[in-house]
Amino acid sequence: MFHSRASNNRINKLHERSLRLVYDDYVSSFDELLIKDGSFTIHHQNIQNLALEIYKAIHDLSPNDVLKGLFTINNNNLRSNGMLQIPSVNTVLKGNNSLKYFGAIVWNSIPSEIKNLDSLSSFKLKIKQWKHDCKCRLCNDYIKNVGFVNLV
16 A cells, blocks of 8 residues: 555565465466455555554544544535545645545445444454455556456
């Protein structure tokens, strides 16, 4: 999520090699191995963890006051039930790549049946099975270079 493309590629290569070794499968693609294992790339695991932290911050379950003040629920519209305000941005580094902006994008893309769960344990269980359709630079480059199979 907030690491370089090179680090992401190294982690994915290591993950791919370990899955090939575990399943003794040297012909399937990385996406097929992820489906076989029922796992996600490290980037998508980070996005799931971000969604978990946002849930804790919104429901006052987080001990960190910084996260509580970072995200604000949008109450301007009746249709925006549980949606976070997306800040207006002018730059990529301090705008699109910021935690406040990306966290709001992630949270707003979570289906409402997951977002509205009342307990942390049930939310954690569901969010670990959720695949975010990410539009970040990391994922767009991955899709262009490798191709992508939806893991849902």
